[in-house]
Amino acid sequence: QVQLQESGPGLVKPSQTLSLTCTVSGDSISSGSYYWSWIRQPPGKGLEWIGFIYYNGSTYYNPSLKSRINISVDTANNQFSLRLNSVTAADTAIYYCFRGEGDYWGQGTLVTVSS
Amino acid sequence: HSVLTQPPSASGTPGQRVTISCSGNSFNIGRNTVNWYQQVPGTAPKLLIYSNNRRPSGVPDRFSGSKSGTSASLAIRGLRSEDEADYYCAAWDDSLNGPLFGGGTKLTVL
Numbered sequence: 422q423v424q425l426q427e428s429g430p431g432l433v434k435p436s437q438t439l440s441l442t443c444t445v446s447g448d449s450i451s452s453g454s455y456y457w458s459w460i461r462q463p464p465g466k467g468l469e470w471i472g473f474i475y476y477n478g479s480t481y482y483n484p485s486l487k488s489r490i491n492i493s494v495d496t497a498n499n500q501f502s503l504r505l506n507s508v509t510a511a512d513t514a515i516y517y518c519f520r521g522e523g524d525y526w527g528q529g530t531l532v533t534v535s536s
Numbered sequence: 537h538s539v540l541t542q543p544p545s546a547s548g549t550p551g552q553r554v555t556i557s558c559s560g561n562s563f564n565i566g567r568n569t570v571n572w573y574q575q576v577p578g579t580a581p582k583l584l585i586y587s588n589n590r591r592p593s594g595v596p597d598r599f600s601g602s603k604s605g606t607s608a609s610l611a612i613r614g615l616r617s618e619d620e621a622d623y624y625c626a627a628w629d630d631s632l633n634g635p636l637f638g639g640g641t642k643l644t645v646l
Contacts, residue, residue, distance in 0.1 A: 467539065
């Protein structure tokens with residue numbers, strides 16, 4: 422059974438960097454069969470795609486966030502990570518990781534940007 | 537990049553058939569396949585339909601999808617109370633070079 426689990430701080434101060442990791446079990450990122458994505462959902466709002474990464478490190482980012490984000494992969498630990506710089510209150514959201522077109526998702530983690 | 541256009545809400549009574557529309561353009565729905573996701577409040581989205589009209593294992597055949605031109609639809613027949621959720625369409629967008637999501641439709645079972 423494929424499982425994804427997000428981890429990271431639930432509270433980030435404005436102007437600082439949000440860092441999250443998605444740990445994958447039941448599948449190997451190195452298999453190259455899927456891309457691995459981050460998406461977010463502000464409270465009470467819709468879904469916004471952030472970006473995705475392939476096993477070889479190739480990345481695709483949402484242009485609206487591209488200047489502030491970095492997604493990396495750690496195939497040894499079967500994880501991929503998100504870093505979002507210079508956060509503001511507008512970055513407060515539930516952050517999800519998912520596989521491919523969304524057949525498996527993490528349960529999501531709420532990140533609040535507040536001083 | 538704007539979102540795909542969905543009605544904000546839809547409703548029906550148990551047993552009814554309801555449809556949810558999703559409108560895009562030639563950069564997304566017009567040239568790529570459409571997925572649909574169901575999100576029960578407080579939980580992660582769940583893939584409901586992929587490649588326009590295919591159901592993942594475990595999704596009841598009460599759910600069906602279709603696409604025509606730059607629009608797509610999700611149909612739910614035999615509506616049940618547990619279908620009450622938010623539904624999102626999504627399609628790859630060639631200008632975004634990533635998946636574009638609809639704004640979501642809140643389905644209420646009356």
